[in-house]
Amino acid sequence: MKNNTNVDNQEVKNEKTFVFDEKSCPVTATMQVLGGKWKAILINAIYLTSPARFGELKRSVKGITQSMLTQQLRELEDDGLISRKIYAEIPPRVEYTLTELGLTLSPIMQSMAKWGEEYRMKKQ
Amino acid sequence: MKNNTNVDNQEVKNEKTFVFDEKSCPVTATMQVLGGKWKAILINAIYLTSPARFGELKRSVKGITQSMLTQQLRELEDDGLISRKIYAEIPPRVEYTLTELGLTLSPIMQSMAKWGEEYRMKKQ
DNA sequence: AACATTAGTATTGTTTTTCATACTTACACA
DNA sequence: TGTGTAAGTATGAAAAACAATACTAATGTT
Numbered sequence: 310m311k312n313n314t315n316v317d318n319q320e321v322k323n324e325k326t327f328v329f330d331e332k333s334c335p336v337t338a339t340m341q342v343l344g345g346k347w348k349a350i351l352i353n354a355i356y357l358t359s360p361a362r363f364g365e366l367k368r369s370v371k372g373i374t375q376s377m378l379t380q381q382l383r384e385l386e387d388d389g390l391i392s393r394k395i396y397a398e399i400p401p402r403v404e405y406t407l408t409e410l411g412l413t414l415s416p417i418m419q420s421m422a423k424w425g426e427e428y429r430m431k432k433q
Numbered sequence: 434m435k436n437n438t439n440v441d442n443q444e445v446k447n448e449k450t451f452v453f454d455e456k457s458c459p460v461t462a463t464m465q466v467l468g469g470k471w472k473a474i475l476i477n478a479i480y481l482t483s484p485a486r487f488g489e490l491k492r493s494v495k496g497i498t499q500s501m502l503t504q505q506l507r508e509l510e511d512d513g514l515i516s517r518k519i520y521a522e523i524p525p526r527v528e529y530t531l532t533e534l535g536l537t538l539s540p541i542m543q544s545m546a547k548w549g550e551e552y553r554m555k556k557q
Numbered sequence: 558a559a560c561a562t563t564a565g566t567a568t569t570g571t572t573t574t575t576c577a578t579a580c581t582t583a584c585a586c587a
Numbered sequence: 588t589g590t591g592t593a594a595g596t597a598t599g600a601a602a603a604a605c606a607a608t609a610c611t612a613a614t615g616t617t
Contacts, residue, residue, distance in 0.1 A: 329478050330495035335549025336477045336542060342552070344468060346605075353460045354453050363564055371454035374606055379565065399614040400563040410555070416544040418460060424541055425459030428466065431534070470575075487594055498576060503595065523584045524593040 339417070342388050347373060347381045352411065353418055355391055360404040390414065463541070466512050471497060471505045476535065477542055479515060484528040514538065 331337050343349050347370070354370055355361045367378055382405060385391045390411035396402040407414075455461050467473050471494070478494055479485045491502055506529060509515045514535035520526040531538075 327478065327482050327493050328495065329474050329493050334474055334477065335546045335553065336473050338549035338553055339545040340470075340473050344470070346464075346468070349460050349464050350453050350458055353458065354451065358451050364562095367564090369451050369453055371452065374608095375565075376567085376607090377605065380605095395564095398563090399612085400561090401565080401612090403564060410552075413551070414548065417541065417548055420540040420544050421463040422459045424538065425462035427537070428534075429459065429462055488592095491594090498578095499595075500577090500597085501575065504575095519594095522593090523582085524591090525582085525595080527594065 342390065343414070343417070345381070347377060348385065349418070349421065351378075351381055351385065352390065352407070352414055353422070355405050355411075356407055356415065356418065359406045360394070361406070363403045363405070366405070385411075466514070467538070467541070469505070471501065472509065473542070473545065475502075475505055475509065476514065476531070476538055477546070479529050479531055479535075480539065480542065483530045484518070485530070487527045487529070490529070509535075 329337070331341075343352070350370060351366070354366060358365065358369070363378070363382075366382075367373065367375060370378070373381075382391065382393070386393055389408055391405050392408050394404045394406070396404070453461070455465075467476070474494060475490070478490060482489065482493070487502070487506075490506075491497065491499060494502070497505075506515065506517070510517055513532055515529050516532050518528045518530070520528070
């Protein structure tokens, strides 16, 4: 009969003890804020054209519908990544900018932009 | 009547000329490969536990179902990010590792991990 | 008076993701 | 002979994401 020390167990069953869930995986936390079809592109668009008007985003972000744009912007605002400034004019004007927190995403956006460019080149 | 030069038009309608779509936004290209609920966490998990066995991932990545895991791994493989090594044994053994291309994602994963940690701290 | 403008909301429908469950294979071991 | 094992497949249902369309408000311009 084999003795049953920890060392021996590790030899027998050589499994790593990692756990990946919402609480222990920070990558997941980021994806919850930046995931989905439009979030990352919107952060990028606002970053590059700030201050960005609603209609401007609607025209430049190809394929997004008006209701989707509204919804995604609200969610980004709720997560504290963008801020919304309403001008009391007729017709209305609303400008979106990145908050301080939103600006801290720029390392992610830059590494993603760089990778995306290189990936596209490799695929051809 | 106002004259109609380009300069004048730019003054009248001060719109930026950015366009964001799949072709011109590299961030979108990256998100197409890394988007969804499980992709980023799986890349991270394989990165940290490589070589990662199928059953190991099933246990460590909390909440994922077997069929979802299979499907996501296949897609990552099709995109050239991970490789799959089958051992002709009974019961079967399959090991996943990041490819060279998959490893180039590490700047993204690291910036996402860093941001996620800081975001979690700020929220409390 | 009618129309254009901007930034929306509301409603309904479609498509994509994700989940749950049952089934398979080939061998080793009791 | 029956049971356990690892890495899957197959099927159908549920949930979430996304899209399309019509509508609104207050004002200026034709």
